Amino acid sequence: MTLLLAPMEGLLDFVLRDVLTRVGGVDRCVSEFIRITGTLLPDKVFLRIMPELRNGSRTLAGVPVRAQLLGSDPASMADNAARLAALGPEGIDLNFGCPAKVVNRHGGGAALLQEPERIAAVVAAVRRAVPAHLPVSAKMRLGYNDTALSLECAQAMEAGGACEIVVHARTKADGYRPPAYWELIPAIREAVRVPVVANGEIWTVQDAQRCRAVSGCSALMLGRGMVADPGLARAIRMADAGGAESVDEAVAWPVLVPHIARFWELVCSDLEPRQRAGRLKQWLNLLRRRFPEAEQAYQQVRTINDQRVITAWVGALGQGSEQVVGR
Incomplete structure (x- = not known):
């Protein structure tokens, strides 16, 4: 079982990553997105958003942090990924899920879920631009207005060279309204050969158990649920180990x-x-x-x-x- 800590713009930044990974139970974090708009960013921008780069791409508790990029131009994404790679991140994650209007209006985030070919081009450009040993992963939603292209988008990410895909089980139109549609993730898992991580509406141990059962994913990404209950990752592990009676006190x-x-x-x-x-x-x-x-x-x-x-x-x-x- 793998438990990832989600990126959350304006909330789950390096400060909260430090604290939550000290509590324990998290295997890997992803930074908030670093927005790429056509210019080559200086190192100080990467370091400001992800200061863990100064610590071997790990939080002070020792948990790896993968840097996330958001953008829609393959060439610019590739140039910035190469510069970022020189700073030694644990890996590079690509954001195809952000529902923010200002991001989508400029063709970034979830807006790209309407263009699988562009997704493939962005992933492939980044994959070519960074060293072969460096993981390149991607995060997606189920779609923009609907789920019609969800399989094509996941396949485009795999075709471009993504080694892992996180699926936030809602569309852009769904925003953050419950529920998360975990039952649509198995079709994505069957459509690709790379590992798929389930994300969305995991607030409790019971949610995590149901999400794994419904999605078929052994790996989960925790977001607001982990912020609201910093002991959630530990509690999930305790429940898996048979310590259900003490789960409520995982972090009192x-x-x-x-x-x-x-x-x-x-x-x-x-x-x-x-x-x-x-x-x-x-x-x-x-x-x-x-x-x-x-x-x-x-x-x-x-x-x-x-x-x-x-x-x-x-x-x-x-x-x-x-x-x-x-x-």
Whole structure:
């Protein structure tokens, strides 16, 4: 079983990757997309989005990170992939799934799912441009407005040289609305010879088990479910090992609190001041799905923007203050 951590623009960046991989259970991460628009990007852009390149393409916990590129011009994608490859990424992933309007309007992300031939050209150009030992993978949705071309798109990725395909089991038109259509993944698996990874709406251990059963995939990619429950990957592994009785406590709130403190420390040292308070609130907001204590914490911090006040609040949270966590 392989568990991957998804790229999530504006949420699951290098700061959260560091924290979540410290919790454990993840085999590999994928960076947020690096957008390629026709120019050759300088190294500093790759390093800003994926600073793990300075650490052997691994998080500080030692988990490999694959760099993701998004673009539609084969030549420009190839040139940038070659430059990126010189920085030593674990591999290069190609984004054919982003549903953002601004990306799709310029022919990137999920928009390419309407053009299998262009997908094949992009993948092939990148594959030729980087060393043979470097993995080139791809991520797709089931389609743009419908699923009519899903098999052709997956076959185009394989034909171009992709060694692995992640399938987010929704179309661009579906956005992020549940459900994810895992039952459509087996046809894609049968249409290609490379490994296929299932992605979408995996929030719990039970979701993971059903997704594997329905999709036939042994490998899963976890996104918002892992952000909302940082212990999800560990819990999935514990359940597989027969430890179902302790799955609910894979990562209990007291265990998570030091990771929240670490997250805030990294946010304050690595992100712009205007982003800091919002990033903590964003994560606490998602954690409310899993932890009652997060609901209490979120309500206490949601109106605070002063970094010094939040730092003191996080310190008190770490000390187990009854006033802070409402116990």
